[in-house]
Amino acid sequence: xAVPKRKQSRxxxxxxxxxxxxxxxxxxxxxxxxxxVYRLPHRANVVTDSAGTELxxxxxxxxxxxx
Amino acid sequence: xxxxxxxxxxxxxxxxxxxxxxxxxxxLFTHKSIQTTETKAKRLRPVAERLVTFAKxxxxxxxxxxxxxxxxxxxxxxxxxxxxxxxxxxEGGYTRIIKTGYRKxxxxxMAVIELCLEPVNxxxxxxxxxxxxAAPVASAAPVAEEPEVVAEEVVDAPVAEVTEAAAExxxx
Numbered sequence: 001x002a003v004p005k006r007k008q009s010r011x012x013x014x015x016x017x018x019x020x021x022x023x024x025x026x027x028x029x030x031x032x033x034x035x036x037v038y039r040l041p042h043r044a045n046v047v048t049d050s051a052g053t054e055l056x057x058x059x060x061x062x063x064x065x066x067x
Numbered sequence: 068x069x070x071x072x073x074x075x076x077x078x079x080x081x082x083x084x085x086x087x088x089x090x091x092x093x094x095l096f097t098h099k100s101i102q103t104t105e106t107k108a109k110r111l112r113p114v115a116e117r118l119v120t121f122a123k124x125x126x127x128x129x130x131x132x133x134x135x136x137x138x139x140x141x142x143x144x145x146x147x148x149x150x151x152x153x154x155x156x157x158e159g160g161y162t163r164i165i166k167t168g169y170r171k172x173x174x175x176x177m178a179v180i181e182l183c184l185e186p187v188n189x190x191x192x193x194x195x196x197x198x199x200x201a202a203p204v205a206s207a208a209p210v211a212e213e214p215e216v217v218a219e220e221v222v223d224a225p226v227a228e229v230t231e232a233a234a235e236x237x238x239x
Contacts, residue, residue, distance in 0.1 A: 042166055043166045043167070043168060044165050044166060044167045044179070057167055057179075059165045064165050064167060064179050065100075065102060065179050
């Protein structure tokens with residue numbers, strides 16, 4: 001079995017890890033009642049009443065499920 | 068060589084996978100709408116839709132073929148007696164999958180899969196035949212009534228147009 005001959009340097013480790021990058025989440029922007037809302041695409045949304053209580057899940061104007 | 072079924076494999080083996088899908092289908096036909104993982108919902112869709120197609124055929128042979136998959140007489144009866152008449156006019160696409168977020172615990176993406184049991188509201192496919200019939204009605208409607216008329220037309224017009232179009236096609 002092949003084994004490493006040398007300890008990998010901090011520099012090499014860090015150079016490799018510098019390539020790990022988180023990608024931005026793709027969001028959908030929409031305007032509701034004058035407010036701009038960002039949402040995950042193709043995902044049911046939680047409908048809340050004026051007090052902020054969660055009522056049910058909604059997608060494309062159709063009630064999907066209870067929360 | 069047989070082509071593997073589309074999508075990821077479920078369970079511990081082929082028999083386990085068949086049972087999982089059969090149980091999911093039974094739950095779907097019993098409750099009309101179930102919440103499960105996105106992966107299972109995607110695998111269930113073709114299975115369930117195929118069974119609905121059998122149910123629409125409605126004869127004894129079809130019933131036995133469905134029963135061979137579902138292994139549940141109650142769900143099979145429900146499918147043939149209740150669900151099949153509701154989707155009689157629907158040309159495929161009997162289920163709807165809606166993604167609902169991530170499960171607490173293992174963060175699995177969840178989805179609701181449900182049967183499309185509402186009456187079919189087809190898009191005006193026969194545009195050439197339907198458009199001349201619909202246009203005079205829309206233009207003749209007074210401007211004052213327009214908001215109501217628009218709402219009514221959206222609901223009523225396509226059904227009427229399609230029945231007319233179907234009648235015309237039969238006559239020809």
